Amino acid sequence: MLNKLINIKNKKVLVIGDAMLDHYVTINPRKISSEYPGIIFDYSDDYYRLGGASNVANNISKFNVEVDLLCVVGKDNFTDIFYKELNNAGINTDFVIEDSFYKTIVKERYCSSDYKQIMRVDYEKTNIDCHDTLYNYLERAFKNRYDLVIISDYRKGVVTNEFYEKVISLAKENNIKVICDPKDGVVNYKDLFILKPNKKEASLLFGDKSDSEIISYMNDNNIENIIITLGDEGLKLLNKDGVYLVPVVKNEVYDVTGAGDTVLSFLALGYLAGINIKESCSLANKAGSIKVGKFGTYAINLLDM
Secondary structure, three states, X not given: OHHHHHOOOOOEEEEEEOEEEEEEEEEEEEEEOOOOOOEEEEEEEEEEEEEEHHHHHHHHHOOOOEEEXXXXXXXXXXXXXXXXXXXXXXXXXXXXXXOOOOEEEEEEEEEOOOOOEEEEEEEEEOOOOOHHHHHHHHHHHOOOOOOEEEEEOOOXXXXXXXXXXXXXXXXXXXXXXXXXXXXXXXXXXXXEEEEOOEHHHHHHHHOOOOHHHHHHHHHHOOEEEEEEEOHHHOEEXXXXXXXXXXXOOXXXXXXXXXXXXXXXXXXXXXXXXXXXXXXXXXXXXXXXXXXXXXXXXXXXXXXXX
């Protein structure tokens, strides 16, 4: 399978969804404060990594796939940092929308020098006021010849039900398969190659439906595969052939941040490399297990595999 990943050539992907920055700040305890009952920390270091939909784009671009990212950022102090990270990753920014009413999503994690997270501060204001621009950029993007479309929905405002339906309509017109990482049941997910919820999201989407009932739901909504990530239990694949379980690859769990993005990315890479769906699940499962052994948001490469 790895040989096929190495030999992915001339493929182009559109990633759509909620992009964000992960900001890691390393701090060290110095003394007890005389001002309040708490610890004073000294700043040591900080750095940024791409998160959310941009993490998916980053993982895919590591394998010489051309990636366009369609997302929304604010016009704020983080915008230039976001573009710098995208450019460093070789991700096309032509379809990144700047909206002055939006705030670039940043998850700021304060960590000790031994990589233990102490606290997290989120910067976000996600009432998007640029839906007309989103639709315009979407139609412009589909003038390109994509081999796959990926939707990474974190319920931050980009993927409304109407916008989702427009993506699906354009994908159908252009005969392009779509993979979607859902957030909840607000969007009517349908007409997909893969729907990839985690255990909690699957519960929101399907309630207490049995596997056979979920397969009936897939048939009713034209979904070829549903792949449920089960954390330390591995993956479950459901499709017309039945149910297939992929046991977890044992690894020391260090940090689960971005693991779902990693699995989504490698399911996409498996498809682009011509790997069948069961083997793609095994590949994605392995990549996810490698990710949880890494600190913070991390884009897997061939040397990791």
